[in-house]
């Protein structure tokens with residue numbers, strides 16, 4: 001029983017990181033039809049910046065770094081738009097992949113092959129005998145708070161309304177006078193905030209290295225897909241579940257196999273989705 | 286030798302697009318399918334060609350039940366169709382678009398295609414000249430080397446008809462072939478359809494242009510809200526009170 | 540139409556001869572050209588299924604790895620020589636691709652990319668984690684050299700480039716055949732393809748399996764050329780790079796992937812700084828090319844010829860209209 005509680009705590013903490021990345025991916029992709037492969041890299045970059053800045057300003061620096069990378073991707077997106085090259089989604093998605101490779105290489109060059117870690121809070125709490133890291137609790141709290149803020153933002157603010165309208169149909173949103181481009185830029189920046197938090201949390205919880213971008217992106221994608229990639233709530237749940245599944249895998253599978261968790265989820269969800277051709281039309285996976 | 290649909294029903298969620306439709310199309314006959322927007326005409330096409338699986342009912346072609354056949358297999362049984370919105374490769378030429386229609390009747394050996402074998406190249410040259418012939422036979426005046434994306438809607442619809450005819454079908458299903466095309470093209474189209482019927486092809490035409498179909502077809506079927514409201518001689522159908530109310534009421538409102 | 544089928548293959552043959560001559564004086568050129576050839580051999584089939592058929596695959600390197608491992612494991616466990624493992628190295632990945640292709644290839648482009656990416660990663664995880672069988676992270680070493688050509692650089696170069704030339708020839712022949720037109724139709728609009736009787740799923744699976752088989756052949760070449768194969772050798776990053784090569788070179792041309800491969804390898808050789816730092820420059824270069832020449836570098840050369848820049852026309856394409864809208 002105690003073990004189960006500790007397990008759940010570890011899984012949910014890992015899931016918190018993934019949930020944040022999933023939410024970023026979902027928000028961006030709902031409003032702009034862009035599958036941002038670089039999300040994991042942005043998170044890693046933010047985490048590395050946070051670790052370099054150290055406490056007390058590390059978390060702030062990390063989130064700022066996330067916003068900057070989000071804005072950069074938004075800039076690339078706008079340039080594609082200006083070139084009139086948005087009909088075909090592949091080039092821009094490949095570009096986000098290229099950005100991922102850039103960030104990986106930058107981290108490898110500057111930080112080296114070793115990982116970095118940021119200690120925000122130390123210590124453990126005991127809950128009925130189960131020993132839980134305080135940082136795990138912080139991680140889950142961060143993700144939950146972010147979910148609440150994003151959900152409220154979408155539900156009750158004008159910009160949130162614009163985002164939801166753009167998500168349903170870019171064309172109709174434009175017709176009713178919504179500044180779709182600005183809205184999309186905002187979505188990228190909001191995604192930047194989310195991956196920034198994800199990066200800080202990851203730096204605090206598991207540490208980050210040049211190999212993190214890819215696995216974070218993958219887990220984020222898996223989480224975003226799992227429950228239907230529509231709302232941040234679904235993304236949150238998906239990310240959490242992937243975190244739990246991976247923790248379970250780490251405990252019970254031979255070493256190395258749990259790294260395949262998110263891939264397996266992605267593959268299974270996509271391969272078994274009914275009516276895939278209609279359900280996932282256009283650029284959206 | 287005919288297509289016979291029995292008791293077709295199609296539902297999309299809460300919408301009943303087809304509701305117990307019985308229908309027949311003989312070879313050599315021209316039948317018009319008319320009805321207001323959303324009546325289920327395209328859905329009936331989709332059921333017959335296998336794009337949509339009906340919730341109930343069966344489709345029998347030349348005595349064989351093909352209800353469970355896939356779309357692409359039914360083409361090989363001699364059912365060709367066009368689409369309400371023309372579907373072509375905009376970047377290819379008119380000639381290539383028509384040549385695509387020969388697909389069911391050409392041999393396409395895998396290794397021959399990759400290594401450009403003599404027989405494949407010969408078949409290719411053959412097909413090219415047959416496509417040229419077909420285009421001129423149908424009276425299509427468009428330059429075959431033109432990009433399909435540069436064509437007018439009328440020319441595009443004619444190219445689609447040519448593509449559908451290329452496979453040598455027994456049944457030809459045309460979804461609003463005369464919509465949005467000029468009189469000249471309509472004349473060409475009418476000739477093409479008559480000639481096809483004379484060659485023993487059964488033609489089913491969905492059309493909102495009632496004078497066009499009434500003139501062309503020996504028999505009309507009026508579909509209203511997924512049911513057959515009237516069918517038979519054009520004059521009889523067009524004066525059927527039930528149908529007139531549904532159709533004209535609809536178009537008056539719109 | 541069929542007159543120019545051999546042209547690109549001819550151009551490539553001349554390039555190969557040029558490399559053979561120039562390489563006499565600069566021996567490092569051979570190694571570089573072999574790498575370019577191996578990438579091109581993976582890239583050209585990908586260019587065909589992606590450029591013509593819209594199959595966005597990020598599993599090509601994984602198929603190569605399966606081929607390479609098939610050969611390596613048959614050698615290390617059963618002492619089979621490379622001559623005997625060639626066929627399994629091609630057939631195993633081809634069969635695997637055929638089996639997994641159905642549910643993946645019905646997906647639209649982006650989902651397909653994601654699914655193949657996940658597939659590639661799973662393959663990687665399997666190879667690196669089944670320690671006893673595959674040598675785990677260390678991989679398999681001490682593999683014998685490629686038969687006949689052995690350790691001769693010139694021999695390997697000739698073998699690899701001949702294969703590339705054949706692939707390019709087949710690409711061009713295929714694209715101008717009825718089957719090639721069918722593939723393009725599938726890409727433009729699956730319903731259109733079905734309406735002329737093309738069995739879309741089977742056709743795509745078949746071509747996907749063929750590209751996987753060719754990838755398997757490359758894996759075999761790779762393993763026996765280097766004498767080694769490991770889980771990191773032919774990984775997902777290579778798959779992504781292959782896609783970059785295809786797009787950067789020009790996904791609508793048979794020579795596009797070859798040019799892309801050359802661009803990547805030569806840029807890697809000439810860029811200053813450590814290999815680790817190259818990613819930054821590469822990434823930026825890729826974004827620039829995608830942004831400025833979306834049809835690929837070859838489109839700059841060939842824009843005066845037949846395959847023109849794609850202008851947007853008001854013709855419904857599968858990517859713009861969903862089926863229910865346009866039926």
Ligand SMILES: Nc1ncnc2c1ncn2[C@@H]1O[C@H](COP(=O)(O)OP(=O)(O)OP(=O)(O)O)[C@@H](O)[C@H]1O
Nearest residue numbers: 297300302321322323324325326327328329369863
């Ligand atoms: N794929 C689909 N999913 C959901 N509803 C559909 C689908 N296809 C058709 N419908 C609905 O079924 C009904 C019949 O549509 P259908 O396209 O067959 O009409 P139609 O007679 O061809 O109309 P039109 O003259 O406008 O072409 C409509 O209410 C339509 O909205």
Ligand SMILES: [Mg+2]
Nearest residue numbers: 326327369866
């Ligand atoms: Mg219709």
